[in-house]
Amino acid sequence: MDLEFGNYRLKRAERLLLGPKGPVELSARSFDILAMLLDRPDDVIGKAELFDAAWPGLVVEENTLQVHISALRKLLPAEMIATVHGRGYKYAGPKPLVAAAEAPARPSIAILPFDNMSGDQEQDYFSDGITEDIIAELGKFREFLVIARNSSFQFRGKANDPASVAKKLGVQYVVEGSVRKIGNRVRVTVQLIDASSAAHIWGERYDRDLDDIFAIQDEITQMIAARLARQARTAIASRARARPTDNMSAYEFYLRALPLAAVYDTAHEAEHFLRLAVKLDPRFAAAHAMLGFVESMKFYWVYDDPRHLHSGLEMAKTALQLDPDEAYGHLATGFALLYLREFRQAEISLDRAIALNPNDPFILSIHALLLSYTSRPDEALGGINEAQRRDPFAVGWYEDFRGIILSTAGRYREAIACYAKMPTIPSWSLARLVICHSELGETRQAQDTLAKLKANWPGLDIDAIADWELDFFEDPAVFSRYRAILRRVDQDMSFASAAARDDP
Known part of the structure; x- marks a missing residue:
């Protein structure tokens, strides 16, 4: 049974520890000590038990155990192993979890912005929003690597060759589609393409009432997941979501807010549309969650006023009361708690956000900042690398966050190089x-x-x-x-x- 803790994985059968940079060299005795600490993360384990686990039937000097504990602290974040004076040692890192069985290389996919076929540029927000919603839903599948909106939307409005797009984004599969919205009817066409062979794996056309748009999105997500899962020989359980709202006007305001909230310089402009959305449907959890995040982000503009963090927390609380699995509700909570210096509670919220949407680059990036602010810059760099893999065309705030992390790590020359790439x-x-x-x-x-x-x-x-x-x-x-x-x-x-x- 493999265990995952933080950015590490203990592989029992292979007697191997994997870290953010690959295998970690552990002696056999150190491996046994670490395994026992991880097996009983809530217990203080006495020295006698650790001696019996690592040196069964042997008599060794007491300082030998201290040498191996010191070695583990050098290889792992030092705070992961706590000394309880007079009693022994205790694991004090992120909660160890039973690791899922490793699959072959994860399928990687980019969903290109669906073409607006309505003949009205004012309807671009709707086709873009449908695309973003499918990206977000597919991103909840840990089995896939999903390219984020910022990078896939670089190809918006262009005649794209799937093979060329796949090469630029570093993915195996590409999804193309179109949306035509006329009155209360909507037509959505979609196709999933294997970029290496240009083969069409799956395609479909939907002609439905506008109220059926959520069912269409769910079906598209499920069909893509099923096809890619078959390719990767992984099992995907059905994950059909509840309707986010029954009010289509509220949903359209939410779609208008999404592209604004995704960019630092325009995030504040999303607030108007999100407030309209929650006014029309006070039970629209996703809109409350995004509103909480946008509210908390105001702290970046007004450092000396934590009121935005507290009000953002309240909005996020409302979202999570409506839907405990709303990833951006946990993100907004973790973001606010981070800057209120409640680091441990922030980490719990951000870990939950990642569990709910492991492909969202902004969730991964804020989590990386938390790791940096809590003296774990090496883990933070792993997190920001994962974020940027999912959003390879983004530059600005990735370089900013990476510069923060590198400066914390004492890698000053590399940090300067990051800041040099930023226009401001x-x-x-x-x-x-x-x-x-x-x-x-x-x-x-x-x-x-x-x-x-x-x-x-x-x-x-x-x-x-x-x-x-x-x-x-x-x-x-x-x-x-x-x-x-x-x-x-x-x-x-x-x-x-x-x-x-x-x-x-």
């Missing part, structure tokens, strides 16, 4: 860029960057700026070190400015 660097990352340049001994670049940062906060001293931009870490020592670096760079700037004034 937000102020929280300017603060980290100052640290990167300073730690590399690049004094002039550090001072120039700090000057840009201070220009964003006129009238505030360096400590206040540090509080707004950098005080997100669970370990206060991390923030203290970063603030000391900003103070030092600021002081050097003041000395340099005074010297320039005194120089005749």
